[in-house]
Amino acid sequence: MEIALGTKAPNFRARTTLGEIDFYSWLDGNWGLLFSHPEDYTPVCTTELGLVAKLKSEFQERNIKAIALSVDSLDSHFGWIKDIELSMNTKVEFPIIADENKEVAKLYNMIHEHVSDNSTVRSVFIIGPDKRIRLILTYPMAVGRNFDEIIRVIDALQLTEKHSVVTPANWKQDEEVIISPDLKGDELEAQFPNGYKEVTNYLRYTSKPK
Numbered sequence: 496m497e498i499a500l501g502t503k504a505p506n507f508r509a510r511t512t513l514g515e516i517d518f519y520s521w522l523d524g525n526w527g528l529l530f531s532h533p534e535d536y537t538p539v540c541t542t543e544l545g546l547v548a549k550l551k552s553e554f555q556e557r558n559i560k561a562i563a564l565s566v567d568s569l570d571s572h573f574g575w576i577k578d579i580e581l582s583m584n585t586k587v588e589f590p591i592i593a594d595e596n597k598e599v600a601k602l603y604n605m606i607h608e609h610v611s612d613n614s615t616v617r618s619v620f621i622i623g624p625d626k627r628i629r630l631i632l633t634y635p636m637a638v639g640r641n642f643d644e645i646i647r648v649i650d651a652l653q654l655t656e657k658h659s660v661v662t663p664a665n666w667k668q669d670e671e672v673i674i675s676p677d678l679k680g681d682e683l684e685a686q687f688p689n690g691y692k693e694v695t696n697y698l699r700y701t702s703k704p705k
């Protein structure tokens with residue numbers, strides 16, 4: 496099955512720390528953040544899962560449901576969660592998939608054999624409410640992810656899907672955006688009555704739509 500931007504995220508059933516789930520039913524029309532980590536009881540992964548736990552309210556505000564995955568067992572996950580909660584001073588309230596038979600990892604191409612035959616790399620998938628994949632990121636084993644960047648992209652995705660705008664390099668919430676290059680003439684005036692700054696006929700800045 497092809498895993499690429501715009502394709503339908505494949506559904507699966509899995510055992511997780513919050514019980515068995517059907518992925519689509521669990522998403523329940525929300526946005527999804529599905530991310531894999533190489534191994535339980537490892538330092539970088541501990542900081543990553545601790546941080547996702549701490550960002551709970553940021554995800555809730557954006558209607559995002561987070562779910563982690565590794566090929567370790569449920570027992571291993573339950574033991575490690577205690578460490579994460581202690582060391583990162585948080586509560587892990589999102590599910591972690593125990594993908595011991597690597598079914599979901601293979602479905603989503605999370606095992607990169609030139610790196611490891613046995614462990615998932617640090618994959619990130621943002622899935623829209625229509626179940627289509629909106630973002631794919633792959634980080635190496637030794638480098639922890641930047642979840643501020645992941646939230647920044649979610650903000651940009653949610654904004655650009657609602658309005659005829661795109662976001663410039665390094666864009667952050669509340670900064671100016673760019674009017675979609677294909678928007679022209681009367682439509683432009685109607686959608687952006689407060690005006691815009693034209694740098695070239697395809698680079699037109701405007702304030703962030705409400």
Ligand code: BEZ
Binds near residue numbers: 533534537538636637
């Ligand atoms: C870690 O999470 O610390 C880690 C996992 C696999 C390889 C290297 C580091």
